[in-house]
Amino acid sequence: MxxxxxxxxxxxxxxxxxxxxxxxxxxxxxxxxxxxxxxxxxxxxxxxxxxxxxxxxxxxxxxxxxxxxxxxxxxxxxxxxxxxxxxxxxxxxxxxxxxxxxxxxxxxxxxxxxxxxxxxxxxxxxxxxxxxxxxxxxxxxxxxxxxxxxxxxxxxxxxxxxxxxxxxxxxxxxxxxxxxxxxxxxxxxxxxxxxxxxxxxxxxxxxxxxxxxxxxxxxxxxxxxxxxxxxxxxxxxxxxxxxxxLEDDKDYGVNLFKPDTGTCMSWLDGKPKVSVVYVSFGSMAELDVEQTREIAWGLKRSRCYFLWVVRESEEAKLPTKFMEETSEKGLVVRWCSQLEVLSHESVGCFLTHCGLNSVMEAMCLGIPMVAVPQWTDQITNAKFVEDIWEVGIKAQPDEKGIVKSQAIELSIKEIMGGEKGKEIKKNANKWKNLAREAIDxxxxxxxxxxxxxxxxxxx
Structure with missing residues (x-):
């Protein structure tokens, strides 16, 4: 056949x-x-x-x-x-x-x-x-x-x-x-x-x-x-x-949210190669206030540039004046074209909830991940990201299930500049090539x- x-x-x-x-x-x-x-x-x-x-x-x-x-x-x-x-x-x-x-x-x-x-x-x-x-x-x-x-x-x-x-x-x-x-x-x-x-x-x-x-x-x-x-x-x-x-097939073609593409791309263009942490928890995940704030402080403590997608319905959970206090290092937007962001040369790490689409996009583009799964299949996906495919690090939660700012900070720093991060980047490139070969x-x-x-x- x-x-x-x-x-x-x-x-x-x-x-x-x-x-x-x-x-x-x-x-x-x-x-x-x-x-x-x-x-x-x-x-x-x-x-x-x-x-x-x-x-x-x-x-x-x-x-x-x-x-x-x-x-x-x-x-x-x-x-x-x-x-x-x-x-x-x-x-x-x-x-x-x-x-x-x-x-x-x-x-x-x-x-x-x-x-x-x-x-x-x-x-x-x-x-x-x-x-x-x-x-x-x-x-x-x-x-x-x-x-x-x-x-x-x-x-x-x-x-x-x-x-x-x-x-x-x-x-x-x-x-x-x-x-x-x-x-x-x-x-x-x-x-x-x-x-x-x-x-x-x-x-x-x-x-x-x-x-x-x-x-x-x-x-x-x-x-x-x-x-x-x-x-x-x-x-x-x-x-x-x-x-x-497939000529001109550059985008999925359907969006439930309007992406702020121009702002994101312009901001990324001004950053050094592999210097930016991209952060997104997808279209459905709803973090509680404590978890949102721990992520915010972890990003701030990492001292890395970051682009964070925070849907309009989630903005109130951010720490007071967080965007103003981190304006030199970070950009917070309500939605973006994730593929365009992940494929930009300035992005060096993806902090993700580990929905399968996000994991696949990162792997196809060779981007290492910091896994912060929330529920459903994301938990198992994160296991595979860290231990089976070895393309990321799972930031470990505390006894209450909250991933603290220190865990976020350390995971980002390891991916962006640590020895383990170097091996993870090699694996990410390996899977990138295998993914492309599969659909060729x-x-x-x-x-x-x-x-x-x-x-x-x-x-």
């Missing part, structure tokens, strides 16, 4: 349905661009609320449609609880998705495959209703999803009564290194159910795809490949940061994409 020319599928149309968060939309949108480059047609489906509020590149080759999640005026924030949002999304989203697929067929754009985020397992039922291929696209790592799979199957009994866990294809993990939904069982019941229920009907899918590349998680990918027809098709960064085969023509991820296209659409 891999030898089949995927361009024979030029009439095939795929529908892409991510969960309604920036970190899920971006990788699935980038995969859609790869499919378009292979000759397919692709449509990204978002919620009505997201479609009204997101900023879209007018030159994107991807059509965008919307369905209702039941909260058309306010999205997730409009729901009474996480449980309410997820239950309503299933109740309202399922018929809304079916209506869209029917409409597309009636106007001459029939759907041949639905590529959906397994956070929304009900989408597979809609695909089967229309007799089209159902494809699960995971936006968290193979390691993390293997853990959730074992919980779903009852092979990892919760609450855990052991201190260490050994699973096929994974290093031995302390309980504290597992995703927080597992290690702190009962802490987020709605989200726990969501990640475990990803596997409720997964045996019925035609393909399982991961935003990952084979060399990154070889052993667990090999193990999971025995369960499903599986492909690692990442990293899903815009092509100009990887293989440069003939690389492991490119082969999986071609196999996927040929298998599903050659007919």
């Amino acid at each position: 891999g030898e089949t020319d995927p361009k024979i599928a030029s009439n095939a149309h795929v529908l892409i349905l991510p969960y309604t968060a920036q970190g899920h939309i971006n990788p699935m949108l980038q995969f859609a661009k790869r499919l378009v480059s292979k000759g397919l047609k692709a449509t990204l489906v978002t919620s009505t609320f997201i479609s009204k509020s997101m900023l879209v590149d007018p030159n994107t080759p991807i059509d965008i449609q919307s369905i209702s999640d039941g909260f058309d005026e306010g999205g997730f924030a409009q729901a009474e609880s996480s449980e309410d949002y997820l239950a309503t999304f299933q109740k309202v989203g399922s018929p809304s998705l079916a209506t869209l697929m029917k409409k597309l067929g009636e106007i001459g754009r029939p759907v041949h495959a639905l590529i959906y985020d397994p956070f929304l397992p009900w989408a597979l039922d809609v695909a089967k209703q229309f007799g089209v291929a159902g494809v699960a696209f995971f936006t968290q790592s193979c390691a993390v999803n293997s853990i959730y799979y074992h919980v779903h199957k009852g092979l990892l009994q919760l609450p855990l009564s052991v201190s260490n866990v050994s699973l096929p294809g994974l290093p031995e993990l302390q309980v504290s290194e597992l995703p927080s939904y597992v290690s702190l069982y009962g802490s987020y019941p709605a989200f726990f159910d969501m990640v475990v229920n990803q596997f409720s009907n997964l045996d019925l899918v035609d393909w399982v795809l991961f935003d990952d590349f084979y060399e990154l998680e070889t052993e667990v990918v090999d193990w999971m490949s025995k369960l499903w027809k599986l492909g690692t098709i990442g990293p899903t960064l815009p092509s100009m940061y990887l293989d440069k085969r 023509e003939g690389g492991s991820s490119d082969k999986h994409i071609n196999q996927f296209v040929a298998d599903l659409f050659a007919k």
Whole structure:
């Protein structure tokens, strides 16, 4: 199948349905661009609320449609609880998705495959209703999803009564290194159910795809490949940061926040090479006041230049007059183009929450990390960043779970100028090269994409 020319599928149309968060939309949108480059047609489906509020590149080759999640005026924030949002999304989203697929067929754009985020397992039922291929696209790592799979199957009994866990294809993990939904069982019941229920009907899918590349998680990918027809098709960064085969693909093309690109780039241009610590906790993490202030003082004590993304909703947590007192060393912005920042020659370190997208971007650009994970899969990602891939340092929290300013300071200084930091930078460059080779023509991820296209659409 891999030898089949995927361009024979030029009439095939795929529908892409991510969960309604920036970190899920971006990788699935980038995969859609790869499919378009292979000759397919692709449509990204978002919620009505997201479609009204997101900023879209007018030159994107991807059509965008919307369905209702039941909260058309306010999205997730409009729901009474996480449980309410997820239950309503299933109740309202399922018929809304079916209506869209029917409409597309009636106007001459029939759907041949639905590529959906397994956070929304009900989408597979809609695909089967229309007799089209159902494809699960995971936006968290193979390691993390293997853990959730074992919980779903009852092979990892919760609450855990052991201190260490050994699973096929994974290093031995302390309980504290597992995703927080597992290690702190009962802490987020709605989200726990969501990640475990990803596997409720997964045996019925035609393909399982991961935003990952084979060399990154070889052993667990090999193990999971025995369960499903599986492909690692990442990293899903815009092509100009990887293989440069997709012309003008310089940005994800969709933003839920408006980036202050001009200010960031101008500020970075005036700084020496590898002198800046870039700090971001993504689009969803909400640090408490104490943790925010410890990070602030740690940055100040490091005496390094820093660019810190603090969303508007989080600004009040900063120490009084912090921005004024650190204006000679730091810049605080509400949002930025993370890829442009990480690829700037002045950036030498990324202080991150370790969401998989951020980790992948840093690794693809050869930037060492200081890991300050907050919850969910970030905990396990941080373990891999420090101990398995050896591309960063985890700043250790105290007994209350707070990473103190001294730990922040020491971690930054080690990355930026310590002996361990030198080895970490070498490893970061190694993984940078491997990531690019994976998506290059003939690389492991490119082969999986071609196999996927040929298998599903050659007919």
